Amino acid sequence: MSSSLKLYGLYDDDGILSDGARVLVGKGIKVNEVYSPFPIHGIERIVGVKWTRIAIAAFLYGLTGAVLSVVGLWYFMILDWPMDIGGKPNNYFVQNMAAFVPILFEFTVLCAAHGMALTYFIRNWTLPGVSAKNPHPRTTDDHFAIEIIPSDNSKFSKEDLEGILKETGTVEVFEK
Amino acid sequence: MHKESEIRYPLILGNKTYHQITEDVCAPVEGRANKLWYMAFTVAVITAIWGLGCITYTIGRGIGVWGLNTTIDWAWDITNFVWWVGIGHAGTLISAVLLLFRQKWRMAINRSAEAMTIFAVMMAALFPGIHMGRIWMAYWVFPIPNQFGSLWVNFNSPLLWDVFAISTYFSVSLVFWYIGLIPDFATIRDRATRRGPRAVYSILSFGWSGKIKQWIRFEEVSLVLAGLATPLVFSVHSIVSMDFATSVIPGWHTTIFPPYFVAGAIFSGFAMVQTLLITARKVVSLESYITRKHIEYMNIVIVITGSMVGVAYLTELFIAYYSGVEFEQYAFLNRATGPYWWAYASMMTCNVVTPLLFFFEKVRKNIVASFIISIFVNIGMWFERFVIIVTSLHRDYIPANWTLFHPTFVDIGIFIGTIGIFFVLFLLYARTFPVLALNELKSILKSSGDNYKNKKH
Numbered sequence: 358m359s360s361s362l363k364l365y366g367l368y369d370d371d372g373i374l375s376d377g378a379r380v381l382v383g384k385g386i387k388v389n390e391v392y393s394p395f396p397i398h399g400i401e402r403i404v405g406v407k408w409t410r411i412a413i414a415a416f417l418y419g420l421t422g423a424v425l426s427v428v429g430l431w432y433f434m435i436l437d438w439p440m441d442i443g444g445k446p447n448n449y450f451v452q453n454m455a456a457f458v459p460i461l462f463e464f465t466v467l468c469a470a471h472g473m474a475l476t477y478f479i480r481n482w483t484l485p486g487v488s489a490k491n492p493h494p495r496t497t498d499d500h501f502a503i504e505i506i507p508s509d510n511s512k513f514s515k516e517d518l519e520g521i522l523k524e525t526g527t528v529e530v531f532e533k
Numbered sequence: 534m535h536k537e538s539e540i541r542y543p544l545i546l547g548n549k550t551y552h553q554i555t556e557d558v559c560a561p562v563e564g565r566a567n568k569l570w571y572m573a574f575t576v577a578v579i580t581a582i583w584g585l586g587c588i589t590y591t592i593g594r595g596i597g598v599w600g601l602n603t604t605i606d607w608a609w610d611i612t613n614f615v616w617w618v619g620i621g622h623a624g625t626l627i628s629a630v631l632l633l634f635r636q637k638w639r640m641a642i643n644r645s646a647e648a649m650t651i652f653a654v655m656m657a658a659l660f661p662g663i664h665m666g667r668i669w670m671a672y673w674v675f676p677i678p679n680q681f682g683s684l685w686v687n688f689n690s691p692l693l694w695d696v697f698a699i700s701t702y703f704s705v706s707l708v709f710w711y712i713g714l715i716p717d718f719a720t721i722r723d724r725a726t727r728r729g730p731r732a733v734y735s736i737l738s739f740g741w742s743g744k745i746k747q748w749i750r751f752e753e754v755s756l757v758l759a760g761l762a763t764p765l766v767f768s769v770h771s772i773v774s775m776d777f778a779t780s781v782i783p784g785w786h787t788t789i790f791p792p793y794f795v796a797g798a799i800f801s802g803f804a805m806v807q808t809l810l811i812t813a814r815k816v817v818s819l820e821s822y823i824t825r826k827h828i829e830y831m832n833i834v835i836v837i838t839g840s841m842v843g844v845a846y847l848t849e850l851f852i853a854y855y856s857g858v859e860f861e862q863y864a865f866l867n868r869a870t871g872p873y874w875w876a877y878a879s880m881m882t883c884n885v886v887t888p889l890l891f892f893f894e895k896v897r898k899n900i901v902a903s904f905i906i907s908i909f910v911n912i913g914m915w916f917e918r919f920v921i922i923v924t925s926l927h928r929d930y931i932p933a934n935w936t937l938f939h940p941t942f943v944d945i946g947i948f949i950g951t952i953g954i955f956f957v958l959f960l961l962y963a964r965t966f967p968v969l970a971l972n973e974l975k976s977i978l979k980s981s982g983d984n985y986k987n988k989k990h
Contacts, residue, residue, distance in 0.1 A: 394551065394720065395972040396748035409750045415757050433676055433685040440689065447689075459694040459772055462764070463701045470705040470761050474712065477754045478739070481747045483715060487740030494723035496743055497716070499551035499975075 363389070364515070365492045366503040366522035367529040371397045374501040377525030378403045381503070384521060386513065390504040392496040411480070415473035422468025423461065430457045492533050500528070543983040544638055546821040551975050554822075555720055558969045561817040562721055566964055569816065577956035584950010587943045588663055596666050598943045604934045605926045609944045610664045611776075612918040613951065616801070617657035618699070618773055619794075619914060622766060623802025624650025625706050628713075629762035632755065637981055638830050640973040641822045645813060646806045647710040648966070652958040653805070654703045656951040661695070663947075691775040698772040702765050709758045715741045716751070717967040770798040777921065784864035784925030787852065793845035797914060800838035800884070803831050804910035811904045813963060822969055825898055832897045835910065839888035842917075846885065860930070868924045872937060876920050883913020 368374040375397060378388055388404040391397070401408065431450050434440065434457070439447050447453040478484055496502045503522070507515050522530045545554075566574075591598055601608055624647035631639035662668050673679075674696045676686050686693050718738035725731035741747065774794035777785035807828065814823040853865040868877050887909045890896045897903070928935045962968075979985050 391745050392743045393745075393748065394555075394716075394743060395975040396752050397745075401745055401749055404745065406745045406749070409746070409753050411750055411753050412757050415761075419761075429676070430688055434688050438683045438685055440687065442689070453689070456689040459691075459768065459775075460688055460697050462768060463694070463697040466705065466761050466765055467697075467701040470701075470708060470758060473754060473757060474708045477712065477750055481750055483739035483741050483747070485736050485739055488735070489719060489722070489738070489740045490742040490744070491719075491723070497720040497723045497741075498555045 362532045364505045365531050366527040368501045369528050373526045380525050387509045389506045392491045392502040394497050414476050415469050418472025419465050419469030422465040426461050426464035542826045544981040546983045548984045558967050558971050574960050577953050580953025581957045584953050587946030600940045604936045605938045608938045610660045613948050614657050614660035615918045616915050617653045619798035619801040620805045621650045621653035622798035623806045625762050625766050629759040632759040637977050644970045648962045652955050656955050691779050694772045698769045702769045717971045770794045783860040796838045796841035801914035803835050804907040807907035829897050832891045836888050836891035843885035873924045876916050880916040880920050883909045
C-alpha cells in the first residue's frame with residue numbers, strides 16, 4: 358500500500374522552496390507538484406511545467422465572437438429586416454458598419470472573456486463541488502509544499518527521498 | 534519575485550508575515566460583527582425595503598407615479614442609472630487598467646472596488662429595467678427569435694448598444710472578481726473550524742488547491758481578462774454617453790460626451806471607493822494595508838479626472854458659444870442661469886472646485902479631508918447627470934411646453950432605496966468575503982512590505 362502514498366515536504370518560505378526544488382531536480386528527483394498560497398514566479402521552469410496556452414484559447418474565442426456578431430448583425434439588419442430610416446435603407450453591411458462597431462466589440466469581448474473563464478475552470482478542474490487536493494491546510498495560508506511520488510523515483514528509496522527533502526530546509530516531511 | 538525601487542513607499546506597513554496577512558484579512562469573516570455593523574446594516578435594510586416597496590409600486594401602477602411629464606420624460610431614473618454606472622467604473626479600472634500598468638498599490642483595494650462595481654452596476658441596471666414600464670417584457674431587449682416574425686431589436690440604436698455594453702461589463706467584471714476570489718476562499722475554507730462555514734467555503738472555493746499550473750493559469754487569465762476589461766471600462770461609459778450624444782437635443786448633441794463621461798465615471802467611481810474604503814479600513818482595522826499612501830494615490834486620480842471633467846464643462850460652454858447655434862447657446866445659458874442654476878452651481882462647486890484642494894499635499898494626505906471631499910464628489914456627480922438630463926429637456930423648442938421636474942415620493946424612494954440595497958450588499962460582502970486580495974498581497978510582501986524593505990538597508 359505504501360507505494361500509493363505521496364511524500365510531501367512542507368516549507369515556510371517560497372524562496373527556500375524554490376532553492377529546495379532546484380536541489381531536488383538537480384539530483385534527478387521528479388517533483389510532481391508544488392502547492393502554494395500564491396504564485397511562486399519561476400517555479401514552473403525549475404520543476405519543468407509548461408506555460409499555459411489559455412491566452413491563445415482566449416484569442417480564438419474572441420475570433421469566434423467577432424465572426425458570430427458579424428454574421429448575426431448582417432442577418433438581422435441587412436438580410437432579414439433591412440431598416441429604412443429617413444429614406445436611407447441599410448442595404449449593405451459596409452455602409453452600416455459604423456453603427457455596428459459597439460456591438461461587434463462588446464460581443465467579441467464577451468465571448469473571449471467567458472470562453473476563457475470556462476476553459477480556465479474546466480482545465481483547472483475548479484468547479485463547485487470539487488474537493489481540494491492540497492495536502493496541508495496551511496498551504497493556502499503561509500506554507501508551501503513539494504509533492505514527490507516515490508514510485509516515480511525508483512532510483513531512490515523512500516528514506517533517501519525523505520532525507521534529501523529534510524536537507525533542503527523543510528519544516529516538516531510527511532506522507533499522505 | 535517582484536523587484537521594486539528602494540525609494541518607493543512600502544505598501545504593507547508594520548511587521549507582517551504571510552500568516553499575519555491571512556489573520557488580518559480573515560478576522561472580519563471569522564469573528565463576530567460589532568454593534569456599528571449591525572446598526573449600519575439595520576439602516577441599510579430598512580432603506581432597501583422602502584426602495585423595494587417603491588419599485589413594486591412603480592411596477593404595479595406604471596411609471597406615471599414618477600414625476601415625469603411630456604416635456605421631461607427622462608429624469609431621476611436615467612440620472613440614477615448613469616450615476617450608478619459611473620460609480621461602477623472604478624473597480625474594473627483599478628483591477629484591470631492598474632494591473633496592466635503594474636501598479637501594485639491596486640492590490641489592497643481592488644477586491645472591494647470590484648465588489649462595489651458589481652453592486653453599483655446591479656443598481657444601475659435596475660433603472661432602465663423599471664423605466665421600460667413593463668419589466669416582464671425586459672427580455673425584448675435581446676435579439677431572440679420571437680412570435681412577431683422577422684422583428685429584431687434595432688442594432689443602430691445606442692440604447693441597444695447599452696444593453697450589450699452593460700451586460701458584457703457586468704458579467705466580465707463578475708467573472709474577473711470571482712476568479713480572483715477563489716484562492717482566497719480556499720484560504721478561509723482551510724482555516725474554518727466549524728462544519729457549516731467549511732462546507733460553504735468549500736463550494737465557493739471550487740476545490741482550489743494552489744497547484745503550479747493552477748497559479749500559472751490564474752496569472753495568465755488575470756492578465757488577459759485585464760486586457761479585455763480595459764477597453765470595456767472605456768467603452769461602457771462612452772456608449773452610455775451616446776444615449777445622449779447621438780440624439781438631437783441641444784445640450785446632449787455634443788461630440789465631447791464620450792471622453793467627458795469616461796473621465797467623470799472614473800472620477801465618481803474613485804470617490805465612492807474612497808468613501809467606502811476610508812470607512813472600511815477603520816471598521817475592520819486594515820490600516821496597515823490600505824495606507825495613507827493608497828488614499829493619496831486615489832486622491833491623485835480624483836484630482837486628475839476631476840480636472841478633466843472641469844475642462845470638459847468649460848469646453849462645452851465654449852463650443853456652445855462658438856457653434857453659433859442659438860438653441861445650443863440657450864441650452865447652456867439656461868443651465869447656468871435658468872431655474873436650475875442651483876443644480877449647475879452645486880455641480881460646479883462639488884466637481885470642479887472642491888477636488889482642486891487635492892493639489893495641496895496636506896489635504897491629499899489627510900484622511901478626514903479625503904473623506905469629506907469624496908462625499909462632495911459623489912453629490913456633485915449626481916448633480917452633473919441631473920443637469921445634463923433635466924436641464925436639457927425642461928425647456929424645449931415650444932415655450933408652452935416649458936416646465937420643471939418635481940420628484941414624487943416614489944422617485945425619491947427608489948433612489949434612496951438603491952443606496953440602501955447597495956449598502957446591504959456591501960455590508961454583507963464585508964462580513965463574508967475576504968476584503969483584500971490575500972494571494973496578491975502575499976506575493977508583494979517581500980518587495981513592498983515595510984519590514985522587508987527596511988531589512989535591505
